[in-house]
Amino acid sequence: MGTLAELINDPSPARPIVTAELPVVDGGGLDAVRTRLARIAPYVDAVNATDNAAAHAHASNVAIAIALRQAGTEPILQLVCRDKNRLALQADIAGAALHGITTVCCLTGDDVTAGDEPEARRVFDMDAPQLIRTAATMANGRYLSGRAISPAPPLLIGAVENPAAPPFAYRVRRGLKKAAAGARFLQLQICYHPERLAAFTDLAARTGLTPKVALLPTVCLVKGARALRFMDANVPGISVPAGLIEQIETAPDPREAAYQLALEQARHALALPGVRGLHLADFRHDDSVARLCADLGLPMLRQVSDDPAVAV
Amino acid sequence: MAKLINTIEHALKKPVWDCRMCGQCVLHATGMTCPMTCPKTLRNGPCGGVREDGACEVRPDMTCVWLKAQARSEKLPRVWREEFDELRPPVDNQLHGTSSWVNLLTGRDKRTPDGWSAETAAAHGGRSEAAG
Numbered sequence: 001m002g003t004l005a006e007l008i009n010d011p012s013p014a015r016p017i018v019t020a021e022l023p024v025v026d027g028g029g030l031d032a033v034r035t036r037l038a039r040i041a042p043y044v045d046a047v048n049a050t051d052n053a054a055a056h057a058h059a060s061n062v063a064i065a066i067a068l069r070q071a072g073t074e075p076i077l078q079l080v081c082r083d084k085n086r087l088a089l090q091a092d093i094a095g096a097a098l099h100g101i102t103t104v105c106c107l108t109g110d111d112v113t114a115g116d117e118p119e120a121r122r123v124f125d126m127d128a129p130q131l132i133r134t135a136a137t138m139a140n141g142r143y144l145s146g147r148a149i150s151p152a153p154p155l156l157i158g159a160v161e162n163p164a165a166p167p168f169a170y171r172v173r174r175g176l177k178k179a180a181a182g183a184r185f186l187q188l189q190i191c192y193h194p195e196r197l198a199a200f201t202d203l204a205a206r207t208g209l210t211p212k213v214a215l216l217p218t219v220c221l222v223k224g225a226r227a228l229r230f231m232d233a234n235v236p237g238i239s240v241p242a243g244l245i246e247q248i249e250t251a252p253d254p255r256e257a258a259y260q261l262a263l264e265q266a267r268h269a270l271a272l273p274g275v276r277g278l279h280l281a282d283f284r285h286d287d288s289v290a291r292l293c294a295d296l297g298l299p300m301l302r303q304v305s306d307d308p309a310v311a312v
Numbered sequence: 313m314a315k316l317i318n319t320i321e322h323a324l325k326k327p328v329w330d331c332r333m334c335g336q337c338v339l340h341a342t343g344m345t346c347p348m349t350c351p352k353t354l355r356n357g358p359c360g361g362v363r364e365d366g367a368c369e370v371r372p373d374m375t376c377v378w379l380k381a382q383a384r385s386e387k388l389p390r391v392w393r394e395e396f397d398e399l400r401p402p403v404d405n406q407l408h409g410t411s412s413w414v415n416l417l418t419g420r421d422k423r424t425p426d427g428w429s430a431e432t433a434a435a436h437g438g439r440s441e442a443a444g
Contacts, residue, residue, distance in 0.1 A: 081352075086402060108352065108359040111370045122352065129356040130402045137427045144402075146426025162360030170382050173397055174357045181399055189360055236361030236369040 004046045004074055004103050005156040008184055008214045008276070016270055017277030018298060019076060019187065019216055020044045020289065022068065024058040033067040040282065042300050043293040046074040046103060048187075048279075052083055054235070055115025062092055065101045072302075076158065077101050079135075080109030085125035086134065086144060093138055097153035105158040105187060106131040110236050129174075129181045132159055136182030157182045162189035163200035163217075165237040172203040175213065185214040187279045192228075192240040194268050201272040210274025217269040218279045221288045224258045225249035259288060263295055270296070317411045335407030336421040341395035343384030350377040355400040358382075401428050 002010070007017050020040045025032045040047065049065035052058060065075035077096050079089055093104060108128045112120045126134065134144050141152035159178045163171055175186055191197040197217060204210045222228060225248045232240040244261075251257035269275050282289050293300070318333070325331030329339060332348040338355065339346060347355050351370035358378035361369030368374045385396040401424045407415060415421035 108354065110361060111352065113370055114361075124352040124354065125405075126402045127352070127354040127356050128359075129399055133399060133428070134402075142427040144425045144427040160360065162362075165358070165360050165362040166364070166366050166376070167358065167362075167379055167382050170357070177356060177397060177399060237359075237363075239364040 003156075004076070004185075007045060008156070013276070015298060016275075016296075017214065017216065018044045018280065018293065019046045019048065019277070020280040020282065021048045021050060021053075022064060023282070023285070024050060024053055024056070025064060026058055030067050030070075033064065034071055037068065037071055037073060039285075039287070040280070040289050041071070041073050042302055043289055043298065044073070044280070045277075045301065046076050048076045048078050048105065051078040051080040051109070052115075055082065055110045055112050055117070057117065062096050062101075065096055066099050069099060069101060074103060075101050077104045079104055079106050079131060081107070081124050081126050081128060081131055082109035082112065083120075083123055085123055089126065089131060090134065090138065090143055093135055093155070094149065094153065097155070102154050103156045103158070104135055105160065105185075106135060106183070107160045114234070114236050128159060129177050132157055132178055132181040132183050139182070156184055158185040158187060159183040160187050160189060161200075162191075162237045164189060164191040164193050164196050164239060168196060168199065169203070171200060172207055172209055175204060175209045176207060179209060179212045183213055185216060185276070188215060188217040189237060190218040190220045190231075190281065191265075192238070192244060194265070197269065198272060201274050205273040214276035215272075215274050216277050216279045217265075217272075217275060218281055219262050219266045219269065219292075221262050221280065221282045221284045221292065222258050223284050224254040227258075227283055255284075259284075259291070262288075263292060266292060266296055314411065314414060317414055318409070321411050321413055333409050333412075334403060335410040335412050335415055336404060337412035337416070338400055340388070340392045341385075341398065341400070343381035343386075343388065343396065345377055345381035345384055347377065347381070353403070354378065355403065401425075 023036045047068055049061045049068055051061040061078055065077045068075035079092060106128050112118055112122045135155055135157045137144060138149060139152055139155035141149050161171055161175045225245050228240045228245045231238045248254055248257045266278055280289055322333055329346045330349050331346060334348050352359060358376055362376045366375055366379050368376050385393050412421060
């Protein structure tokens with residue numbers, strides 16, 4: 001199997017790309033990283049090292065990315081504009097590249113008010129398109145100031161977009177702006193309105209956003225209606241139709257119904273134009289990622305070792 | 313003199329656009345809607361947190377600044393409408409509190425860091441092919 005950059009540049013791909021979110025880590029040493037990784041590593045091409053996900057402080061993106069790489073999995077260094085100014089963001093990119101981490105994903109980030117420390121100062125010194133362009137500048141051997149970086153880090157730059165948030169028709173134009181700034185893949189926010197995702201990919205194909213960027217729609221694996229209701233109420237930019245929540249809640253086996261919903265979303269997404277793969281977020285903490293990949297007919301990419309000292 | 317211009321600019325733009333005196337005005341490119349009134353001060357379009365009803369993620373009592381900006385930009389003359397999709401550079405924080413009128417006349421508001429120029433990033437397409 002190749003790196004994410006090789007897979008994205010492959011003109012005739014044999015299979016969908018799969019990326020996944022590493023559940024957040026707070027303590028427990030590298031074992032905590034390995035335990036979380038073991039469940040997803042056999043099935044994914046690369047794993048997101050999140051940057052204070054949902055505006056909560058956690059073990060840092062760079063530290064997690066280094067741990068992922070040591071464990072034998074390609075990390076995607078997530079970079080969020082909320083907590084760091086342009087100096088700190090560039091330092092993260094340069095520092096991670098020293099460790100061989102050259103895949104980054106640039107996003108604006110949830111506001112501090114979405115997290116558990118709403119008293120914090122929000123930074124947003126740059127926005128996501130500016131951060132993408134800055135990463136592209138670094139890949140070309142310069143900091144934003146123009147100062148040289150030699151050799152230049154060979155970065156693969158990604159970004160995110162939310163096909164389910166207003167203004168819907170404009171979202172593709174924003175994707176085009178990110179592509180022009182240097183993004184090569186877009187991890188799309190989870191979308192519980194399949195018609196919005198379909199409209200996004202359709203417009204993306206017509207405007208040439210795809211295949212300029214590889215689209216990776218997110219699929220969330222949740223335990224049931226409670227998680228859907230929580231996302232609808234608390235996660236910025238996510239809306240889950242009330243009817244859908246009720247359908248899961250009143251199903252004979254809600255946990256199974258929630259899985260089937262994810263499977264249906266994954267199948268729907270993979271059939272859309274320009275969709276190059278999936279981004280998985282597992283909140284079930286069971287064998288659902290393995291089951292989903294098997295049900296989708298996706299191959300196991302590597303064997304898991306029982307020995308924690310050996311890379312998985 | 314500069315102080316007087318500042319005062320006049322702020323007196324005019326504050327009541328109409330809630331001007332924050334960033335000193336690098338882009339109103340014409342953003343549907344005559346000030347991007348500095350976005351709680352995240354985004355200069356390049358809406359974040360992914362816009363609520364189902366079009367309200368701001370941070371302040372639910374307010375319509376997303378960029379939702380208004382995009383709708384209004386559609387009604388502007390073509391040359392300004394097209395500027396909406398241009399990539400605007402990071403804010404130059406040194407200009408905060410200065411007059412954007414003066415900075416426009418002197419060209420100071422167009423000055424960006426050397427690494428920002430299009431040529432620097434343009435070569436990235438070729439480089440990323442070799443990435444990995």
